[in-house]
Amino acid sequence: xxxxxxxxxxxxxxxxxxxxxxxxxxxxxxxxxxxxxxxxxxxxxxxxxxxxxxxxxxxxxxxxxxxxxxxxxxxxxxxxxxxxxxxxxxxxxxxxxxxxxxxxxxxxxxxxxxxxxxxxxxxxxxxxxxxxxxxxxxxxxxxxxxxxxxxxxxxxxxxxxxxxxxxxxxxxxxxxxxxxxxxxxxxxxxxxxxxxxxxxxxxxxxxxxxxxxxxxxxxxxxxxxxxxxxxxxxxxxxxxxxxxxxxxxxxxxxxxxxxxxxxxxxxxxxx
Numbered sequence: 001x002x003x004x005x006x007x008x009x010x011x012x013x014x015x016x017x018x019x020x021x022x023x024x025x026x027x028x029x030x031x032x033x034x035x036x037x038x039x040x041x042x043x044x045x046x047x048x049x050x051x052x053x054x055x056x057x058x059x060x061x062x063x064x065x066x067x068x069x070x071x072x073x074x075x076x077x078x079x080x081x082x083x084x085x086x087x088x089x090x091x092x093x094x095x096x097x098x099x100x101x102x103x104x105x106x107x108x109x110x111x112x113x114x115x116x117x118x119x120x121x122x123x124x125x126x127x128x129x130x131x132x133x134x135x136x137x138x139x140x141x142x143x144x145x146x147x148x149x150x151x152x153x154x155x156x157x158x159x160x161x162x163x164x165x166x167x168x169x170x171x172x173x174x175x176x177x178x179x180x181x182x183x184x185x186x187x188x189x190x191x192x193x194x195x196x197x198x199x200x201x202x203x204x205x206x207x208x209x210x211x212x213x214x215x216x217x218x219x220x221x222x223x224x225x226x227x228x229x230x231x232x233x234x235x236x237x238x239x240x241x242x243x244x245x246x247x248x249x250x251x252x253x254x255x256x257x258x259x260x261x262x263x264x265x266x267x268x269x270x271x
């Protein structure tokens with residue numbers, strides 16, 4: 001899964017990396033080193049502009065709320081539970097299948113946080129059963145320092161309790177697509193602790209390499225079987241992971257110090 005990540009890159013840099021054509025500098029977000037569910041986040045999407053006669057999609061950098069609210073939902077209360085969509089079932093789940101067909105986005109990040117659990121606890125999580133609290137946090141990121149482009153979905157939800165001209169009448173929300181974690185060795189294994197991403201957690205965000213960005217963002221691609229081919233995991237060996245301070249476990253903590261690499265797990269935390 002992905003329940004927390006870091007996004008510190010400047011909007012100007014994201015515009016350049018993703019060849020964005022449309023963005024509003026006054027509406028962009030500042031660095032966030034502890035992005036949690038229900039926060040507003042940057043996403044890249046291809047969509048026609050409003051009130052413009054040209055129907056062709058335009059690549060945009062937008063602010064969306066993390067936690068997808070399906071368009072048919074009566075209330076937004078389930079958003080905090082819709083932060084992830086499983087790649088294996090995204091095409092058939094009622095909450096995600098419409099967005100998967102026509103509303104896909106890329107969610108840029110530096111990397112994501114995950115908390116190491118014991119093997120028995122991980123087996124229980126795979127089965128969907130309750131486990132004990134998580135332990136040592138790790139930060140997972142591309143080994144070459146490039147942007148971590150997570151596959152995402154987005155939706156629009158209309159709050160019928162508000163008038164059309166109300167600024168909160170429409171919600172724009174998103175979810176991160178996840179896949180099975182890699183079992184191959186990390187590109188830069190930690191000195192001690194997990195050797196693979198699966199050792200950290202059985203799930204991981206689906207990373208899109210640059211050669212897949214255009215196809216994933218293209219709203220004209222709506223054939224489900226064709227789109228499912230884009231859900232293949234990236235080549236192995238692109239990621240590294242290192243232990244970080246347990247301060248990241250508190251969502252109130254937010255600063256570049258959260259990304260500082262520790263020499264090993266903190267005292268009192270065990271792999």
